[in-house]
Amino acid sequence: MAIAELAGKHLVLGLTGGVACYKIAELTRLLVKAGASVQIVMTEAATQFITPVTMQALSGRPVYTSQWDARVANNMAHIDLSREADAIVIAPASTDFLARLAHGMADDLLATLCVARACPLLVVPAMNRQMWQNPATQRNVAQLRADGVTVLGPDSGAQACGETGDGRMLEPGATYEAIASFFSAKPLARRRVLITAGPTFEPLDPVRGLTNRSSGKMGFALARAAQHAGADVHLIAGPVALATPWGVLREDVQTAQQMHAAVMCAVPRADIFISVAAVADWRVAHVSAHKIKKTAAQALPSFTFVENPDILAEVARQPDAPYCVGFAAESEDLERHGEQKRQRKNVPLLVGNLGPQTFGQDDNEVVLFDANGITRLPRAEKQELARALIAEIAQRLPRA
Numbered sequence: 001m002a003i004a005e006l007a008g009k010h011l012v013l014g015l016t017g018g019v020a021c022y023k024i025a026e027l028t029r030l031l032v033k034a035g036a037s038v039q040i041v042m043t044e045a046a047t048q049f050i051t052p053v054t055m056q057a058l059s060g061r062p063v064y065t066s067q068w069d070a071r072v073a074n075n076m077a078h079i080d081l082s083r084e085a086d087a088i089v090i091a092p093a094s095t096d097f098l099a100r101l102a103h104g105m106a107d108d109l110l111a112t113l114c115v116a117r118a119c120p121l122l123v124v125p126a127m128n129r130q131m132w133q134n135p136a137t138q139r140n141v142a143q144l145r146a147d148g149v150t151v152l153g154p155d156s157g158a159q160a161c162g163e164t165g166d167g168r169m170l171e172p173g174a175t176y177e178a179i180a181s182f183f184s185a186k187p188l189a190r191r192r193v194l195i196t197a198g199p200t201f202e203p204l205d206p207v208r209g210l211t212n213r214s215s216g217k218m219g220f221a222l223a224r225a226a227q228h229a230g231a232d233v234h235l236i237a238g239p240v241a242l243a244t245p246w247g248v249l250r251e252d253v254q255t256a257q258q259m260h261a262a263v264m265c266a267v268p269r270a271d272i273f274i275s276v277a278a279v280a281d282w283r284v285a286h287v288s289a290h291k292i293k294k295t296a297a298q299a300l301p302s303f304t305f306v307e308n309p310d311i312l313a314e315v316a317r318q319p320d321a322p323y324c325v326g327f328a329a330e331s332e333d334l335e336r337h338g339e340q341k342r343q344r345k346n347v348p349l350l351v352g353n354l355g356p357q358t359f360g361q362d363d364n365e366v367v368l369f370d371a372n373g374i375t376r377l378p379r380a381e382k383q384e385l386a387r388a389l390i391a392e393i394a395q396r397l398p399r400a
């Protein structure tokens with residue numbers, strides 16, 4: 001997914017020796033596709049794991065591995081290569097390279113570039129779990145953090161050595177997200193955002209149920225945009241087939257009652273509540289314990305419905321309510337129904353769209369309703385729209 005923050009950015013992407021070098025091919029492709037220019041610099045050890053030819057083809061620029069490279073006219077590759085850089089990203093960052101960085105060593109081109117830089121430095125560690133846990137590595141990482149270096153990851157899980165634990169490099173997509181997040185403006189820094197997304201599923205019996213066509217895309221896009229904007233994000237999702245945005249805490253639920261319980265538990269810690277979920281209005285009063293049988297003799301089944309709790313209205317009613325944002329999908333006369341709904345739910349901001357035709361689509365067009373009237377946001381891809389919405393929400397927040 002293209003991220004506007006990365007367009008036009010110039011990155012030096014440094015590879016050090018580790019099997020995770022294979023992930024950098026994909027990372028480079030993602031960065032270039034997002035409009036960043038990527039200058040690859042590799043240590044000698046990195047060239048044992050992936051060839052400079054591959055990295056040159058993917059980045060579209062010559063690759064540098066030696067500080068004695070005669071291609072740099074003034075012979076100052078260690079200064080020239082990072083002169084225009086917005087950041088240096090070391091991925092994968094090996095145990096050895098972290099140690100060298102922590103000690104300010106300048107014993108190869110990449111290490112010298114880092115010492116001579118005038119831009120931010122991000123490292124993405126990748127190593128065996130014992131190497132990661134080694135007190136010397138932990139000391140080096142703590143030192144790097146204290147020196148203002150941003151450390152992304154590592155992940156936990158299966159490792160190339162056959163062991164399982166901390167030390168795996170973040171996946172290329174997650175590394176890409178983390179770099180984009182690093183470059184984003186932070187209008188929601190230190191804010192805690194609670195978001196509901198997706199449909200709910202209301203069972204009729206153990207195999208059947210009622211749901212709706214909400215895909216969760218808008219809520220997940222908002223969770224991602226809020227994370228990029230610096231917020232601490234808790235996402236409560238109904239049944240959807242979407243990957244968790246990087247850096248977001250996700251909790252899965254099925255029914256409206258479960259969503260209600262999860263929200264009520266989390267809301268005391270939230271500064272902002274964005275209620276995007278298409279919560280079912282009703283559930284059946286008695287869920288059958290066994291599959292309802294289809295028998296010729298039996299009459300058609302009938303169900304009694306009861307109303308589900310209105311989660312948003314209940315949160316907005318609380319004395320210490322967070323800043324509440326509601327969503328409304330209307331099929332007609334959006335302007336009249338939107339403002340009415342905002343007042344009925346008693347929320348400061350309501351986002352209206354001409355759904356339900358937008359369910360599952362990648363783009364959307366919304367109208368904002370607040371006490372000052374109506375603001376229209378132009379039709380855009382949901383991720384772009386989410387960024388714009390987060391900026392609109394940040395502007396309207398009471399001062400922290």
Ligand code: C5P
Nearest residue numbers: 275276277279309310311312326327328
């Ligand atoms: O009442 P209606 O469903 O049109 O309102 C939509 C807004 O209310 C959305 O923000 C939705 O997340 C929220 N809502 C809720 N609990 C419900 C129904 C809707 O939080 N039971």
